[in-house]
Amino acid sequence: MKQQIIVSGIGGQGVLFLTRVIAQVAVNRGLAVLTSETHGMAQRGGTVLSTIKVGSFAGPLIRTAQGDLGFFLWEANLPVHRGLLKPEGRLLISSDQAGEGARINATAMARALGNPVLANLVLLGFAVKQGALFCRARECEAAIRQLAPEKFVVQNLQAFEQGMAET
Amino acid sequence: MTEPDLIKLLMGNEAMGQGLIEAGCQVAAAYPGTPSTEILQAVIDSRQRALEPLHVEWSVNEKIAFEVALAASYTGKRSVAVMKQVGLNVAADPFMRTAYLGVQGGMLTIVADDPGPHSSQNEQDTRLFCLQARVPVLDPASPLEAKEMIAAAFALSEKYERNIVLRPTTRICHSRQNVALLPPLKLDRRANFKKDPTRWAATPAFLPALHRKLNANLAQIAREADWQPRLTPGNQSHPRTALVAAGIVFSHLVDLLAELDLSGQVDLYQVLMPYPLSPSFMETLRRDYDRVLVLEETYPVIELQLAHPGSVGKQGGGVPPEGELTPDVIHRVLTAFLGLESPAAVATEGRGQRPSLCPGCPHRAAFYAIKKTFPQGIFPSDIGCYTLGMNLGAVNTVHCMGACISQGAGFYQAYAQDGEFPTIVVTIGDSTFFHAGIPALINAVIQQTRMIVVILDNATAAMTGGQPVPHMGVAAGGKATKGVAIEPLVKACGVAFLETCDPYDHERFETLLKNADTYLRSDKGGVAVLISRHGCIMDPRVRKNQAATIVRINDKCIGCRKCTNAFECPALIFDEEGRVAQVDRDRCIGCGTCIPVCPVDAIGREEP
Numbered sequence: 110m111k112q113q114i115i116v117s118g119i120g121g122q123g124v125l126f127l128t129r130v131i132a133q134v135a136v137n138r139g140l141a142v143l144t145s146e147t148h149g150m151a152q153r154g155g156t157v158l159s160t161i162k163v164g165s166f167a168g169p170l171i172r173t174a175q176g177d178l179g180f181f182l183w184e185a186n187l188p189v190h191r192g193l194l195k196p197e198g199r200l201l202i203s204s205d206q207a208g209e210g211a212r213i214n215a216t217a218m219a220r221a222l223g224n225p226v227l228a229n230l231v232l233l234g235f236a237v238k239q240g241a242l243f244c245r246a247r248e249c250e251a252a253i254r255q256l257a258p259e260k261f262v263v264q265n266l267q268a269f270e271q272g273m274a275e276t
Numbered sequence: 277m278t279e280p281d282l283i284k285l286l287m288g289n290e291a292m293g294q295g296l297i298e299a300g301c302q303v304a305a306a307y308p309g310t311p312s313t314e315i316l317q318a319v320i321d322s323r324q325r326a327l328e329p330l331h332v333e334w335s336v337n338e339k340i341a342f343e344v345a346l347a348a349s350y351t352g353k354r355s356v357a358v359m360k361q362v363g364l365n366v367a368a369d370p371f372m373r374t375a376y377l378g379v380q381g382g383m384l385t386i387v388a389d390d391p392g393p394h395s396s397q398n399e400q401d402t403r404l405f406c407l408q409a410r411v412p413v414l415d416p417a418s419p420l421e422a423k424e425m426i427a428a429a430f431a432l433s434e435k436y437e438r439n440i441v442l443r444p445t446t447r448i449c450h451s452r453q454n455v456a457l458l459p460p461l462k463l464d465r466r467a468n469f470k471k472d473p474t475r476w477a478a479t480p481a482f483l484p485a486l487h488r489k490l491n492a493n494l495a496q497i498a499r500e501a502d503w504q505p506r507l508t509p510g511n512q513s514h515p516r517t518a519l520v521a522a523g524i525v526f527s528h529l530v531d532l533l534a535e536l537d538l539s540g541q542v543d544l545y546q547v548l549m550p551y552p553l554s555p556s557f558m559e560t561l562r563r564d565y566d567r568v569l570v571l572e573e574t575y576p577v578i579e580l581q582l583a584h585p586g587s588v589g590k591q592g593g594g595v596p597p598e599g600e601l602t603p604d605v606i607h608r609v610l611t612a613f614l615g616l617e618s619p620a621a622v623a624t625e626g627r628g629q630r631p632s633l634c635p636g637c638p639h640r641a642a643f644y645a646i647k648k649t650f651p652q653g654i655f656p657s658d659i660g661c662y663t664l665g666m667n668l669g670a671v672n673t674v675h676c677m678g679a680c681i682s683q684g685a686g687f688y689q690a691y692a693q694d695g696e697f698p699t700i701v702v703t704i705g706d707s708t709f710f711h712a713g714i715p716a717l718i719n720a721v722i723q724q725t726r727m728i729v730v731i732l733d734n735a736t737a738a739m740t741g742g743q744p745v746p747h748m749g750v751a752a753g754g755k756a757t758k759g760v761a762i763e764p765l766v767k768a769c770g771v772a773f774l775e776t777c778d779p780y781d782h783e784r785f786e787t788l789l790k791n792a793d794t795y796l797r798s799d800k801g802g803v804a805v806l807i808s809r810h811g812c813i814m815d816p817r818v819r820k821n822q823a824a825t826i827v828r829i830n831d832k833c834i835g836c837r838k839c840t841n842a843f844e845c846p847a848l849i850f851d852e853e854g855r856v857a858q859v860d861r862d863r864c865i866g867c868g869t870c871i872p873v874c875p876v877d878a879i880g881r882e883e884p
Binding site: 119120121128129132133135136141142143144145146147148149150151152153154155156166167168169170171172173175183185186188189190192216220225 | 283284285287310311314394395417418447450451452453454524526527528530531532535602603604607619622626627628629630631632633634661663664739740846862863
């Protein structure tokens with residue numbers, strides 16, 4: 110099993126948390142995983158990118174046109190990071206506009222749950238429901254329970270389930 | 277056999293932090309700096325794993341961190357100093373002498389480099405620094421390998437009584453991987469400093485012998501069996517051709533070879549210790565290979581030592597001599613080297629959204645007031661979040677930690693000797709002020725500089741994630757300690773004009789800036805200091821304790837874009853269709869600092 114995944118967004122959108130949840134699922138399953146993340150100044154609202162490589166890889170970065178799956182929490186990053194995916198790579202986009210890829214208005218749903226940052230887990234649920242990710246829903250839920258601060262676990266799981274419920 | 281529940285998903289920095297605890301390190305000192313910061317944070321967060329006493333400190337700067345760790349090593353205990361690559365410049369003085377004098381207990385210096393650079397003022401290579409300092413340096417290729425190198429490096433350090441540098445790069449520091457936790461060592465060492473003035477206080481008379489011993493040790497270290505380059509042999513389909521790589525670049529190369537179905541075809545060497553480079557390795561390469569591709573970040577350290585007549589690397593232009601060696605860059609280099617079809621050029625697609633100060637950031641209010649009060653001013657600034665004051669036109673220079681105060685002084689001297697001088701407003705963060713600002717402030721005062729120094733005091737080292745600062749009375753891990761206040765320090769530096777103001781108080785802040793300018797232009801004027809004091813908005817306690825109202829834009833908005841461009845709050849967006857500004861409800865924190873910015877009173881608070 111090999112899967113190369115990107116998570117694209119801007120600082121403050123929970124890109125790092127989504128990255129960790131996906132990577133933790135791999136660890137829980139006993140799969141090798143490597144991620145790379147953006148820290149430092151770009152986290153102050155600038156474009157950030159994580160890469161996740163599940164399976165037997167040596168390095169964490171994804172070369173142009175090698176990614177299988179892309180999560181876009183910030184649609185305006187599409188031209189910047191789209192090129193990392195294979196031509197047939199799947200796009201999962203948080204957006205209130207129509208366009209390419211599988212789209213969901215994750216921010217609006219997250220806002221209704223009380224925190225727009227939860228769009229990251231709405232998008233994750235949406236991806237799992239589509240069968241785009243290497244793992245199943247209950248594995249993601251277990252990883253969310255492991256990584257979320259205790260008082261936010263319920264809300265985080267709700268966000269994930271709402272993403273799952275969207276068709 | 278490792279228990280399955282001890283496999284963790286760890287960031288490289290966390291893995292190294294765990295490695296330090298597992299190796300029995302007892303004194304760990306660091307100054308925060310991307311990409312190194314989370315190493316010490318991980319030591320702090322996991323210190324309960326240590327079986328023996330463990331002192332952890334956020335030192336005031338890297339030189340101090342190094343010297344604290346150094347003396348701890350003199351007592352026979354294991355110690356570490358942690359910093360980013362430019363931090364080693366600050367620590368260079370003790371670092372260079374330590375090469376000659378050596379250490380007692382194992383001492384590591386972990387210096388995180390930033391090829392790219394992603395979050396640094398340059399992309400200098402610590403390995404080249406080590407070559408000039410004559411200090412052995414290790415170059416891990418993954419978070420796991422970085423962790424595993426730590427115990428082995430302590431052993432090497434103790435065998436030769438030498439400081440050893442571990443040099444991870446951003447892609448090691450900020451990558452996550454499955455990493456096994458191991459039981460920590462218990463070394464049972466009591467502090468025991470053996471006085472030896474010929475070594476620990478060596479005068480020039482003793483240094484030639486120490487230097488000779490250092491060189492002899494380096495020759496031995498270069499031959500250490502455990503640190504020899506590792507060969508993955510090819511199948512002779514590319515005879516007398518070798519690939520040599522070190523650090524994360526080696527990992528990128530392994531993945532690329534697999535992708536191109538070239539694994540096991542070309543002889544591949546991983547260099548673990550780029551300096552001192554193994555002499556037998558150099559000999560083998562010269563004897564058995566005609567062509568050698570050398571891939572390393574960021575400077576040609578291995579390549580320079582190899583001096584192989586058939587090498588392709590950064591010196592001949594075969595490998596880009598600057599920037600990160602990403603998989604795409606390596607792909608182009610490798611295909612050219614092996615005579616394969618080269619990949620299509622990768623189109624550059626822009627850099628995306630630029631970073632900006634957070635909504636509600638007190639620095640934004642301060643910068644806006646500075647720029648508004650002195651439109652023709654000169655604005656030296658410094659390293660931290662507040663570098664982003666550039667976006668508001670209120671930062672003209674950014675150089676290195678603490679440089680802004682001396683640069684401000686230099687600007688003053690150069691202008692003042694011609695007569696008229698512009699108002700010079702220096703901005704420096706609280707952590708940076710403690711790090712390197714105080715000697716610069718004393719110098720500015722005694723050289724009779726006339727300028728304004730604004731200390732942006734947000735009560736934390738914000739850029740790197742909120743490490744404690746000396747005036748808050750909190751040490752690493754939240755431990756209470758004595759606070760050292762900024763005001764008496766400023767006064768003791770000889771500053772006669774000192775005011776403190778919350779930059780959220782727009783009117784008063786502007787008035788104080790004007791008063792400072794009047795003072796510095798008066799007969800007895802000199803350096804005026806204004807402390808801009810408001811907690812970092814990333815701190816949830818600050819958010820909780822400040823008033824928040826609902827900010828609205830009313831129909832008076834004329835679409836002048838002053839609030840979105842000159843004030844540049846990410847929570848204010850411009851509606852291109854309606855030609856008016858709007859508030860982004862998801863991002864606005866209701867601080868109201870934008871209200872006075874609007875020239876037509878179109879921004880207001882919603883009455884409850």
